[in-house]
Amino acid sequence: xxxxxxxxxxxxxxxxxxxxxxxxxxxxxxxxxxxxxxxxxxxxxxxxxxxxxxxxxxxxxxxxxxxxxxxxxxxxxxxxxxxxxxxxxxxxxxxxxxxxxxxxxxxxxxxxxxxxxxxxxxxxxxxxxxxxxxxxxxxxxxxxxxxxxxxxxxxxxxxxxxxxxxxxxxxxxxxxxxxxxxxxxxxxxxxxxxxxxxxxxxxxxxxxx
Amino acid sequence: xxxxxxxxxxxxxxxxxxxxxxxxxxxxxxxxxxxxxxxxxxxxxxxxxxxxxxxxxxxxxxxxxxxxxxxxxxxxxxxxxxxxxxxxxxxxxxxxxxxxxxxxxxxxxxxxxxxxxxxxxxxxxxxxxxxxxxxxxxxxxxxxxxxxxxxxxxxxxx
Numbered sequence: 001x002x003x004x005x006x007x008x009x010x011x012x013x014x015x016x017x018x019x020x021x022x023x024x025x026x027x028x029x030x031x032x033x034x035x036x037x038x039x040x041x042x043x044x045x046x047x048x049x050x051x052x053x054x055x056x057x058x059x060x061x062x063x064x065x066x067x068x069x070x071x072x073x074x075x076x077x078x079x080x081x082x083x084x085x086x087x088x089x090x091x092x093x094x095x096x097x098x099x100x101x102x103x104x105x106x107x108x109x110x111x112x113x114x115x116x117x118x119x120x121x122x123x124x125x126x127x128x129x130x131x132x133x134x135x136x137x138x139x140x141x142x143x144x145x146x147x148x149x150x151x152x153x154x155x156x157x158x159x160x161x162x163x164x165x166x167x168x169x170x171x172x173x174x175x176x177x178x179x180x181x182x183x184x185x186x187x188x189x190x191x192x193x194x195x196x197x198x199x200x201x202x203x204x205x206x207x208x209x
Numbered sequence: 210x211x212x213x214x215x216x217x218x219x220x221x222x223x224x225x226x227x228x229x230x231x232x233x234x235x236x237x238x239x240x241x242x243x244x245x246x247x248x249x250x251x252x253x254x255x256x257x258x259x260x261x262x263x264x265x266x267x268x269x270x271x272x273x274x275x276x277x278x279x280x281x282x283x284x285x286x287x288x289x290x291x292x293x294x295x296x297x298x299x300x301x302x303x304x305x306x307x308x309x310x311x312x313x314x315x316x317x318x319x320x321x322x323x324x325x326x327x328x329x330x331x332x333x334x335x336x337x338x339x340x341x342x343x344x345x346x347x348x349x350x351x352x353x354x355x356x357x358x359x360x361x362x363x364x365x366x367x
Contacts, residue, residue, distance in 0.1 A: 104216030177336040192272030201349035
């Protein structure tokens, strides 16, 4: 078949809609007068139609009822292991947030040091010498002014022999922040053992010690 | 496995360890005593104690309460954590709920709730703080012809 120069290069582009507007207009003008180009374009269009027809017929023969279920099954089968996903996450994170190993090591050492210091802090505080009675009374008075609590009774030696155990002597009294009850309540500090008693009873005169 | 991979994993473990160090363990002790004024049978004694009493509990009861005999009904010790509530069953279908809230200046802050009734409802709600290893007494509820006295103790391991 005789073909002009346009047919060789531009007809497929025209068919695919790839030509810019000026060239497309020029091609349409050319097609009116050029029979080989018109025929070549017709053949291309016919070929496209036949191809679509064949594909459609093939697709009609396929059962798509379980298509998405199959996709989900495949996705589930191909789910990578936890270790692999963690490694991928670490690598991706490492790429976006590049931090050198020494930085991680320093952070870990700092955290460990912080943890050790936190655990030793209480022991260090207790190992300090106990405050003098005047200091303790002053401290107790400050606490009295900050929060409501039973009347202060000066510290007395406890039965637990705390000093022999290496602990600072502390009052056993409770500091009450809030107390509510549907019954009558009495609160007192027993000076004998320096502990707080909360008594709840409907008939206080009969039951209260 | 090279250092660049070991370091983040080590960091993670260190982080977990640091958080664990922050979560302090609290030991809660509940001793339930039935106090009555029934006569003491044992000769030579002015007060009667039935059950395995600690000497400090005996002395505290003798000092603080005027009853003639004491019966230790139950002694429970349980380990909990700050911020986590613990429930203790008491005689007479009562329920004691203790939530250690925080530990500062060697004092343990506790939220204590006493409940009773077939559909337990709170009849006492208290927020208080005890010195570490300290105790507080609750009393006044009737039970089997006597009065219940409950000693609550809390200890944080330092």
